[in-house]
Amino acid sequence: MTDPFRLDGKVALITGGASGIGEATAHIFSEAGAKIIVVDVDKEKAQAVAASLPAAQSHVCDITDETQVAKLFASIETLDILINSAGIGLVGTVEETGLSEFQRLFRVNVEGTYLVTKAAIPLLKKVRGSVVNIGSVAGMVGVKRRFAYCATKGAVLAMTRQLAVDYPTEFRVNCIAPGTVDSPFVEGYLEKYHRDEKEKVRAELNQRQPIGRLGRPDEIAKLALYICSPAADFMNGSVVAIDGGWTAA
Numbered sequence: 001m002t003d004p005f006r007l008d009g010k011v012a013l014i015t016g017g018a019s020g021i022g023e024a025t026a027h028i029f030s031e032a033g034a035k036i037i038v039v040d041v042d043k044e045k046a047q048a049v050a051a052s053l054p055a056a057q058s059h060v061c062d063i064t065d066e067t068q069v070a071k072l073f074a075s076i077e078t079l080d081i082l083i084n085s086a087g088i089g090l091v092g093t094v095e096e097t098g099l100s101e102f103q104r105l106f107r108v109n110v111e112g113t114y115l116v117t118k119a120a121i122p123l124l125k126k127v128r129g130s131v132v133n134i135g136s137v138a139g140m141v142g143v144k145r146r147f148a149y150c151a152t153k154g155a156v157l158a159m160t161r162q163l164a165v166d167y168p169t170e171f172r173v174n175c176i177a178p179g180t181v182d183s184p185f186v187e188g189y190l191e192k193y194h195r196d197e198k199e200k201v202r203a204e205l206n207q208r209q210p211i212g213r214l215g216r217p218d219e220i221a222k223l224a225l226y227i228c229s230p231a232a233d234f235m236n237g238s239v240v241a242i243d244g245g246w247t248a249a
Contacts, residue, residue, distance in 0.1 A: 164237025
């Protein structure tokens with residue numbers, strides 16, 4: 001039987017590809033035969049990830065800058081898969097969230113996803129490509145003191161479904177909604193907000209998922225592989241939670 005999860009000959013662009021879920025996706029997709037374009041604002045890390053893969057290149061790009069995004073896509077001739085993984089977080093209630101912080105999260109998590117997706121569409125339409133947006137359970141349920149983050153991930157979820165309606169046959173677009181994943185994203189959160197009680201809060205994060213542990217980046221990446229593979233050809237406009245049972249509880 002032919003392996004339905006192979007991506008041989010496919011080109012996959014991954015934003016936020018230098019760390020966490022993006023980096024794991026770069027490795028998993030490369031193992032499946034894809035050529036990888038690692039996009040990140042961290043030049044050294046992006047180059048290191050690309051150098052660790054057999055057929056990969058790296059590009060530095062601030063996805064909130066339309067000029068930089070246009071320059072990036074001007075250098076790309078073919079594209080089969082887009083993974084919108086770049087994102088940032090913020091802790092705070094609506095009263096604790098300043099306007100500049102709120103706007104910054106929307107610039108990265110929402111406007112960045114919009115700019116990259118819009119630029120990628122002409123290439124994706126040529127091959128009936130696939131887009132995977134990395135959302136969050138925070139776009140599906142309310143999470144305490146995550147006002148801005150929930151708002152941005154809810155927007156990513158909505159954009160996913162809307163694109164599937166506007167382009168039902170031109171390309172596929174789906175959204176993965178992870179629970180808390182053990183990644184540099186979480187480590188940054190612990191360092192910024194809980195430096196003196198990291199292990200205590202880490203244990204609380206593990207227990208927030210009913211399964212009793214954090215997710216792993218490779219688990220999210222393998223779900224992305226399925227969604228982008230021929231096996232998921234009928235899947236479009238879906239939002240898939242992978243959260244250890246969080247949204248089921």
